[in-house]
Amino acid sequence: MSATASLKRLMPSDIRALKGTAPVVVLTAYTTPVAKLADPACDVLLVGDSLGMVLHGLPSTLGVTMEMMILHGQAVMRGSDRALVVIDMPFASYEESPAQAFRNAARIMAETGAGAVKLEGGVHMRETIAFLVARGIPVMAHIGLTPQSVNTLGGYKVQGKGADAARLMADAQAVAEAGAFSVVLEKVPAGLAGEISRALPIPTIGIGAGVACDGQVLVVDDMLGLFSDFKPKFVKRYAELGRTAAEAVAAYAAEVRAKRFPAPEHSFFDEANK
Numbered sequence: 001m002s003a004t005a006s007l008k009r010l011m012p013s014d015i016r017a018l019k020g021t022a023p024v025v026v027l028t029a030y031t032t033p034v035a036k037l038a039d040p041a042c043d044v045l046l047v048g049d050s051l052g053m054v055l056h057g058l059p060s061t062l063g064v065t066m067e068m069m070i071l072h073g074q075a076v077m078r079g080s081d082r083a084l085v086v087i088d089m090p091f092a093s094y095e096e097s098p099a100q101a102f103r104n105a106a107r108i109m110a111e112t113g114a115g116a117v118k119l120e121g122g123v124h125m126r127e128t129i130a131f132l133v134a135r136g137i138p139v140m141a142h143i144g145l146t147p148q149s150v151n152t153l154g155g156y157k158v159q160g161k162g163a164d165a166a167r168l169m170a171d172a173q174a175v176a177e178a179g180a181f182s183v184v185l186e187k188v189p190a191g192l193a194g195e196i197s198r199a200l201p202i203p204t205i206g207i208g209a210g211v212a213c214d215g216q217v218l219v220v221d222d223m224l225g226l227f228s229d230f231k232p233k234f235v236k237r238y239a240e241l242g243r244t245a246a247e248a249v250a251a252y253a254a255e256v257r258a259k260r261f262p263a264p265e266h267s268f269f270d271e272a273n274k
């Protein structure tokens, strides 16, 4: 993040306009330091509700609260000045009614300054997405594997296989028609994701949805090798920071125990009192 915010931040309309020109690069970010390092390379920083599992040790995303999303959203805004920041609406903050969704989305926008929210659901969220967009809140949709519905989906399985393909296409068409500026496709067969991407006027952002999507997203801790509780097939590790960090911690512990740390160069001395 530069001290003088010279460049204008990307807006949902800019992301929408990338369709057919350049792939949309999305990573999650939950903190200021990670936002600082990801902002120059990414188009969108997603404050995902995956932060509940990755940062807070929750067993699923269902326990994530509005307060958690706003706190981490504020941290990511402070660490970025170029990428569009999109904040996940947490479980039970939008499903009840369009009015409930607007109240909570407006609070997220007002308290963080982020440019858009994301919510899970297709055909059944059509009315809610249209309600938010009509009232000034840009929405990124999320269909396919929607982790907040893990209990009704029966696990983190591939979605849209066989006869379910038509239903997923209907979800995609519904969120686009409702006014979403982009849609995440999670754990969808690559062929179907390509078909959806060609059919929609808005960019599709894939995670486990193949290379034919208009953009890609990964959880940053997964691709850096920092989160190792599970490794889905769709994750590629671009670094092994978890291993590097564990080795550094072990070296520190050994040096403290051996009285090799701190060395004189890490210590202070008073020449008057030796």
Ligand SMILES: Nc1nc(=O)c2c([nH]1)NC[C@@H]1CN(c3ccc(C(=O)N[C@@H](CCC(=O)O)C(=O)O)cc3)CN21
Binding pocket: 049, 050, 053, 054, 061, 147, 155, 156, 157, 219, 221, 222, 227, 229, 230, 231, 232, 233
């Ligand atoms: N760190 C992280 N990365 C994610 O991609 C992610 C989250 N957390 N939390 C929210 C959701 C949940 N997601 C998931 C969770 C599990 C699988 C999955 O493929 N699970 C495998 C087991 C993988 C393993 O344990 O190695 C499965 O068969 O269910 C996929 C996406 C995607 N999202």
Ligand SMILES: CC(C)C(=O)C(=O)O
Binding pocket: 028, 046, 047, 048, 049, 050, 051, 088, 142, 184, 207, 217, 218, 219
């Ligand atoms: C993986 C992305 C799409 C997400 O929803 C999250 O990080 O919560």
Ligand SMILES: [Mg+2]
Binding pocket: 048, 049, 050, 088
């Ligand atoms: Mg999410």
